[in-house]
Amino acid sequence: MAARVDLSGTEVSALARLEDRPREVRRGAVLQRENERGNDLYVVRRGVLMSYVLLDDGSRQILRFHFRGDMIGMPGMIYGRSPETIAALSDAEVCQFDRAALSRLFEDHPRLAALILVLNQVERVALTDRLAALGRTSAKARVAALMLDMRNRMRAGDPSVVDTYTLGLTQEEIGDATGLTAVHVNRMLRQLEEDGLIAREGGRVTIRDERALARAANYVDRFEGLELGWLPAAR
Amino acid sequence: MAARVDLSGTEVSALARLEDRPREVRRGAVLQRENERGNDLYVVRRGVLMSYVLLDDGSRQILRFHFRGDMIGMPGMIYGRSPETIAALSDAEVCQFDRAALSRLFEDHPRLAALILVLNQVERVALTDRLAALGRTSAKARVAALMLDMRNRMRAGDPSVVDTYTLGLTQEEIGDATGLTAVHVNRMLRQLEEDGLIAREGGRVTIRDERALARAANYVDRFEGLELGWLPAAR
């Protein structure tokens, strides 16, 4: 948040209080399970996590990947039971806090409350972009979009990432995120590679032609163009 | 909102102030256009609207249908330009208000701010349900889910709706919402009718076997089970 807005001293310490309960999560561990109680929120401090749902034929849809700074678990907090499972894709560290802490934040820091709303809306737009991708673009475009999006989100948390990064996903997970089968994901990755748009070796992906990849993917970067001048005053 | 929480007098009047600028929208009219400025918010008072995006091959993805009580335009308020188009599916009435009004609401009424966050999360979960439907369910299931969802949302605003309702969508629009072509939507509607799950005549849909329809659709009603005891105190 601090990257976007000048926070006041009391705001900084209010946010710091939210992050005083760090918790380690191992790769593969489940932080919150679908249909079970889970009323706490988490902020990702390190690592990558994902949310997914399981359908009753056993198939899985990955809803979202979570990176450093993301606030997760809000749907579980709103509903009595979590509508989705949250699991760690890598070893990760999260900071846990509860409903009461969020409630106090809303009372004492209207600007931070509004910023949380803004982050929610950024996530909403990312979800609708993905909705449009699943509904209206080809398998190749969806895989290309995922390659670009993961690069951008990793770069946001680590500026040393430029064109090459460690994806950290199996092809089955890519398929579960893009609505494809693992086999077809493999075909699409090969095609992207043959077209010279990406390169792969040992779990690392290199973007070779960003322009063409973005074109193939219908990609729009949604972290541009936020307007935050209207927020309430700091407290 | 009032259906879920006992609002205080000042809260009621704060909400009423948001709704003091009613505006009529004709069927087919566009309230906010993709990529154009549109920083105001709206609450739907009457009628049905939709949000959609256009892809550069000309195809359309309908993101969401908006009914009475929905707050719309938030993505456009956050970004300088709206990421989606909002258009009226029927004659409708909306109440317009601006960023400053929302900002004041956050300052003066933390509980209402938290409620807005809750409504945002309900919408988020609805979007992820649709994401899972597009990614992992068959054409038939998606159409079935739309039939059920539209019924439920109409019933929420008009308790006289039980099993029969006026859909108010062309088959092309159903396709743009479910990620299908109009032709295939037609085939799926016919199948649902032949299976005895729905009936159709003259733009009106009747749900004949709700249980089976819900099973065919993987449907979960997400307006159950909200827990709001943690909200800040009223002001």
Added chain:
DNA sequence: CGTGTCTTTGACGATTGTCAATGTACGTGG
């Protein structure tokens, strides 16, 4: 009555899924 939009239907084709087999890397225990 004519025009345009929407629905319906059939034939055909393309994209994507399914199944099955093989290859490869990596970790674990002997």
Added chain:
DNA sequence: CCACGTACATTGACAATCGTCAAAGACACG
């Protein structure tokens, strides 16, 4: 160090779902 097992990637053949194209029917509206 080697053997083995497991998870993941790759490939090919085939099938199913869904899209495309085209034409005709239904319906509302001026």
